[in-house]
Amino acid sequence: MSERVIELEILRYDPEQDETPRFQTYSVPYHDDWVVLDAINYVKDELDRTLSYRWSCHMAVCGSCGMVLNGEPALACHTFLRDYPDKIRVEPLQNFPIERDLVVVMDDFIDKLGSVKPYVVAKQEQDVDDGEYLQSPAQLAKFKQYTACINCLLCYSACPQYSLNDAFVGPAALALAHRYNLDSRDAGRSVRQDVVASNEGIWECSFVGACSEVCPKSVDPAAAIQQTKIASTGDYFLKFLMPWRRK
Amino acid sequence: MSRRPYIRKPSKSGWWLAQPRYVRYMLREISALFIGLYVLVLMIGLYQLSQGKAAFDEFLASAEGSLGLAFAVVAILFAIYHTYTWFQVTPKAMPLTLGGKKIPGAFIIAAHWLGFVLLSAAMWLLVRS
Amino acid sequence: MAQSHKPIIWGLFAAGGTLGAFIVPALIWITCLAVPLGLLSGDALSYQSLHGLLQQPFNKLIVFAVLFVIIWHAAHRMRITAHDLGVRNDALVMLICYGVAAFGTALSLLALLKI
Numbered sequence: 001m002s003e004r005v006i007e008l009e010i011l012r013y014d015p016e017q018d019e020t021p022r023f024q025t026y027s028v029p030y031h032d033d034w035v036v037l038d039a040i041n042y043v044k045d046e047l048d049r050t051l052s053y054r055w056s057c058h059m060a061v062c063g064s065c066g067m068v069l070n071g072e073p074a075l076a077c078h079t080f081l082r083d084y085p086d087k088i089r090v091e092p093l094q095n096f097p098i099e100r101d102l103v104v105v106m107d108d109f110i111d112k113l114g115s116v117k118p119y120v121v122a123k124q125e126q127d128v129d130d131g132e133y134l135q136s137p138a139q140l141a142k143f144k145q146y147t148a149c150i151n152c153l154l155c156y157s158a159c160p161q162y163s164l165n166d167a168f169v170g171p172a173a174l175a176l177a178h179r180y181n182l183d184s185r186d187a188g189r190s191v192r193q194d195v196v197a198s199n200e201g202i203w204e205c206s207f208v209g210a211c212s213e214v215c216p217k218s219v220d221p222a223a224a225i226q227q228t229k230i231a232s233t234g235d236y237f238l239k240f241l242m243p244w245r246r247k
Numbered sequence: 248m249s250r251r252p253y254i255r256k257p258s259k260s261g262w263w264l265a266q267p268r269y270v271r272y273m274l275r276e277i278s279a280l281f282i283g284l285y286v287l288v289l290m291i292g293l294y295q296l297s298q299g300k301a302a303f304d305e306f307l308a309s310a311e312g313s314l315g316l317a318f319a320v321v322a323i324l325f326a327i328y329h330t331y332t333w334f335q336v337t338p339k340a341m342p343l344t345l346g347g348k349k350i351p352g353a354f355i356i357a358a359h360w361l362g363f364v365l366l367s368a369a370m371w372l373l374v375r376s
Numbered sequence: 377m378a379q380s381h382k383p384i385i386w387g388l389f390a391a392g393g394t395l396g397a398f399i400v401p402a403l404i405w406i407t408c409l410a411v412p413l414g415l416l417s418g419d420a421l422s423y424q425s426l427h428g429l430l431q432q433p434f435n436k437l438i439v440f441a442v443l444f445v446i447i448w449h450a451a452h453r454m455r456i457t458a459h460d461l462g463v464r465n466d467a468l469v470m471l472i473c474y475g476v477a478a479f480g481t482a483l484s485l486l487a488l489l490k491i
Contacts, residue, residue, distance in 0.1 A: 015251035071266065097252035105252050138347050160269060160460065163257055203382040206456045207336060208272045223339035229386060230340060236383035259462030276457045279393075282400055283450025283477075286443055289407070290480040290487075293439070296430070297487035300423045307421070311412050319408035326400040333397040359397075367402035374406050374420050 004030035006081055008039055010051065010090040013098050021098060023089075024048075030081055036088065037065055037076035040102075053102035060216055063150035066093050066157065067102055073154035073214045093157040095166065109153060112169050115195045116177035121188025139184040146179035146224055148217040155211035155221055161204050168204040169195060171211035171221035178224035181231070189231075197232040205229075275332045278325040285322045334359040385452055392449025395442060427491060436488045443484050451477035 006028045013021035026047050028039040037055055044051045055065040058077045065076040068091040070084065081088075096104035126133065155171035162168045177196045181189045195201055205225045212222040263269035288310065295306040309315060337359060338352030410416035419425060429435055451473040458469040 013253055015253070016249060021253055021255075094255070094257065097254045099250070099252055141347070141349075160262055160272075163262060164259060164459065164462075197380055197383075199380045199382065201380070203380050203386070206276075206460065208269070209336070210268055210272075212339075213268060220339065223342070226336070226340035227342070230390075233383040233387050233390075236381075237387070259464075263460070273457075273460070276453055276460070279450045279453035280457070282396055283447055283454065285400070285404060286447045286450065287476070287480050289403075290443055290447070290484045293443075294483045294487040296423065296426055297490040303423045303426075310408065315408065316412055319404055323401055323404040323409065326396075326404055329393075330397040330401060333393055363398055363401075366398055367405075370399065370402045370406060374410075374416065 005086070006030050006039060006084075007087045008036075008043060008090055009087060010040075010043070010102070011092060011098075012051070012101050014050075015100060032082055034081045035077050036067075036069060036074075036079045036081060036084070036090070039081060039088075040076060040090065051102075052100045061150055063152035066152040066154050067091065068094060068157060073157040075152060075154070075216050078216055093153055095156055095159070095163045096153070104153075106153065108166060109151070109156060109170065109172070112173040113151070113176065116169065116173050116180075117188060117192050117195075118173075118176045118180060120180065120183060120186045121191055122185060123187035133185040135184055142184070143179050143182035146175050146182065146219055149175060149179075149219045149221075150217055152216065154214045154216065158210035158214045160208055160210065161206060165200075165204060167200045169198075169201045171205075171225065172219075174202060174205075174228065175219055175221035175224040178228050181228070189235075193232070193235070196228060197235075202228045202232060274328065278329040278332070281322045281325040282329060284318075285326070288318075330363060334363075385448075388445055388448045389452045390449075392445035392447070393453075396446045396449060399442070400446065430488065430491045436491070440484055440488055444481055447477045447480050448474075 008026045008028055009023050010026065011021050012018070012024045026043045028042050028047075031038070035058075037058060040051070040053060041055075044053075053065070053067075053076075055077065056062040057064070060075050060078040063075075066073065067076050068074070068089075069076070069079060070089050073093065076090075090102065092098050092102045092104045096106065096108070099105050120133075122133070149172055151172060153172065156162050159168070159171055162170050174196060177192050180186045181192065197203070202225050205222075207222060207226060209222045212220045215221065257265075263273045292303070292306050292310065295302040334356050338350075338355040341355075343350045343355060406416065407421065411418050411421060430439065455466075455469050455473040458473070459466065463469055
């Protein structure tokens, strides 16, 4: 009985030895219940110890194993071998510098994430003795979808605007800003505006929608950005028409 | 350990050919070009209308020539594609809730198409009278 | 990063896109295809009927508003598309795209004021 063999064509890059990245092919035995991450782990354990990549939870909650598989951004732990042809091209996330092999430099994203103030900015800071901020299930439902982001960066890999202009704040950061803007406990929309409503913020987005298509957690960052555009446009005109209005 | 991150830069002009979803995006954007050209033609026609019967009749004749018709066919196809894609994204840009529950996107899209059909029919009937 | 002034352009863009989505297909049908296909009498689009229709100020306003928002929608979208196709000179692109829209707008204004 011949066993099915999967060929992983992995992009390698050793900064100390390679001028440019190159592909290296590995043959991995097929298992019906394996995900691509299992195959990559097999390569590292059995075939080539030098392969570098990020992974952790193996269940699509940590966001570490984002890669490009046969041209499509995907989580390696979330994609089954049985759904792929015999040859799988494995590349690091697009639009980020390659550190080594499948590991990318995420610093740009981390900076952008911080810049949108991804925390509750309360109208009035409450003392611990005042108790918790109260929130109804209906209020939670308004923004819950946007809390699901695991920072896997598949959206940045898929976004052509980020590819054309890496000053773009990007889908995940803007979706998270939206999450806080929609949170009933938060009053921070105006302090986020400088980054969110800037030319490099929501206005760089042309609604390609690729980000939402590749998101493994159905966050729908594209929707978040479009809703923010509408809110920002409203804010802008209200500010113009009623400059005395306090936000 | 020395770091030397490698930067890959995809083609600034050809990136969209790499995946079907990007090709569809380009098609969607190009639909606006044809809509814009059509409106420009209308504006020129409007101007010719203001210049008298002779000027306007000349405009009508060229608009209804074979080139004009070919453009109109292409334009209407792209216009419908614009309508289709615009309605498709409307629920994302403006999510609606009724009584605490989110209205399904498909319902919003269907309502838009209904509005489109009714409005188009109204325009057609108006012109026919 | 300062707050952008894009909302002005985007507001026009959104209005033009929405209006265009609803009326442009029917408009193209009525103005360009129905008559040659024999489904509409040429009288409806004749000089007399159109000139008469546009005498009324309200109709002028409607026609201007419709043409205005849709052409500005198209102009803005073409600016974005130029950027998407790798054209870096945004200033030049803006001049061309918005310039054409401005030209059309001016043409419409002149025409409607004359009729």
